[in-house]
Amino acid sequence: MNHILNPTIFEFFTVYIILFGVCVLWEKWVRRTLTYNRGVFLSLFTGYMLLTLLLTVQPMSPAEWSIVVPGSPLVNLRPFRIITLMLQSVQGHWLLMWSIFLPIPFIFFVGFLRRGKIGFSNLFVTGFTASLIIEVMLYVMNHIPHFPKHLFDLDVLILNGFGVFLGCVLFSWMESKQWMKEYISETMSTK
Structure with missing residues (x-):
């Protein structure tokens, strides 16, 4: 492994299989609620969380480094400053896309875990709080030697808030449909 933040496909799938194995063993022998559908759900959830972790801990982009003043804290509290810089860069559009679309599956996973019995506002607060916690943890990790620096x-x-909002709207709309209610019930069933 060259670097923990840049794994090969083999290393990624090795870690994925280990994490997925732990989840399946937990469901099978501790909770005794493993079904085929829950296994598929766990597989997707584990893969999503691992990909999210790898994308989140990547080093700062050139647009972020361009606003950092040497010796100052790594904090940007001016709205739309980085967004404007990213829109002007070649790869910035992709970074913006990831920041918007990465929280959407999280909203669906939360909705499934709550079996669809979660209101729009609670779903939004859960998603936004998760995003805020990740940002704070990345900022705190700036004090770890040899760990990539991250801008709060x-x-x-x-x-992310916009992505959470989109995910909440999409999940709420889909969850109102009978087929989605049945799918959630079927997926999260313990029988």
Whole structure:
């Protein structure tokens, strides 16, 4: 492994299989609630969390480094500053897209875990709180030697909040349909 933040496909799937195995063993022998559908759900959830972790801990982008003043704290509290810089860069559009679309599956996983019995506002607060916790943890990890530096960025929270909102709207709309209610019930069933 060259670097923990840049794993090969083999290393990624090795870690994925280990994490998935732990989840399946937990469901099978501790909770005794493993079904085929829950196994598929766990597989997708484990893969999503691992990919999210790898994408989240990547080093700062050139746009973020361009606003950092040497010796100052790594904090951007000016809204739309980084967004504007990213829109001007070649790869910035992809970074913006990830910041918006990465929280959407999380909203669906939370909705499934709550078996669809969660209101729009609670779903939004859960998603936004998770985003805020991740940003704070990344900022705190700046004090770990040899760990990539991360900017506590208000713009990322804005983009993630927009993605959480989109995910909540989409989940709420889909959850109102009978087929989605049946699918959630079927997926999360313990029988």
